[in-house]
Amino acid sequence: MILSIDTSTTVCSVALHEGDKLLGCYELYTERTSAAMLTTLIDNVVRHTGHELSALDAIAVAKGPGSYTGLRIGVSTAKGLCFALDKPLLAINTLQALTEQVRLLPHPQPLPLKQGEGGFYCPMIDARRMEVYCAMYDADGREVQPTSAQIIDEQSFAEWLERGSVLFFGDGAAKCRPVLGNHPNAQFLDQVVQPSARTVGALASVAFAEGRFENVATFEPYYLKEFMTTVPKRLVV
Structure with a gap:
């Protein structure tokens, strides 16, 4: 349990x-x-x-x-x-769990194919501005690109989009849609999956x-990026 x-x-x-x-x-x-x-x-x-x-x-x-x-x-x-x-x-x-959630949704499986190759899942979490936390998983939910922080532009995920259909989802996908939405292999869920x-x-x-337990004493969250704070400058008079 x-x-x-x-x-x-x-x-x-x-x-x-x-x-x-x-x-x-x-x-x-x-x-x-x-x-x-x-x-x-x-x-x-x-x-x-x-x-x-x-x-x-x-x-x-x-x-x-x-x-x-x-x-x-x-x-x-x-x-x-x-x-x-x-x-x-x-x-x-978190991105693996988000992908598994989408894989269980009632949309056609597997994703549309291109030249005999399967499609990919790209979960995205908003990281502010034009940056997202993302990874890539194949149609069976296996990780094929590790978690990373990506700044979205017209060349983002070009290699994966050439290989097959990519389904973008998560609360970070909205900022990706205006940039990549015209690519024939770029797909987006209409609903936001949390x-x-x-x-x-x-x-x-x-x-x-499988016995994949963590060390409770030393385990830390997977922040991916260092936490940044802005300290206001003191006024010198």
Whole structure:
């Protein structure tokens, strides 16, 4: 039984899985709710499915990339539960979980082909301005390009678009559409798909079976980029 947490974006969600079976999931789509409501959602999903925290076998968390604040909240909460309950920690890439969610949507599978080659999934998380956090996955959900921060321009993803259809999705895809939308192999979901603990938990069940646990003491979120702050200059008189 795995409790999963995803606070890597503005969405705050928790889910409880028993094996690959989803027992319950709570999601909030109101910004700035993660810190205030995360522990309440955890308590609700466990109690309302008729279980207790002591029955958990592991805690899973979306490790990023994503919001610095959101990732800190989610990972800190997950680690706190692991220490308090003496349970192992599982960490899932947010973009991988987002891709798995899209793969389960009722659109034609596999993606349209070009010259016998399969299509690709490109999950995107908004990183402000014209930058996105993204990766590339094949039609079976296997990573074919690692997670990276990309500044979008007319040449972005040219190699992948020449190889086959690419489906762009996530809250970062909107800024990509005006730039790449005219390419015949560029596809975009009409709906915005947000990360969810539901698919974090599904992937965590596989990671649990394979023994891919994290070191609770040393684990840190996958920020991808260094956190930048602007310190105002002092006025000298």
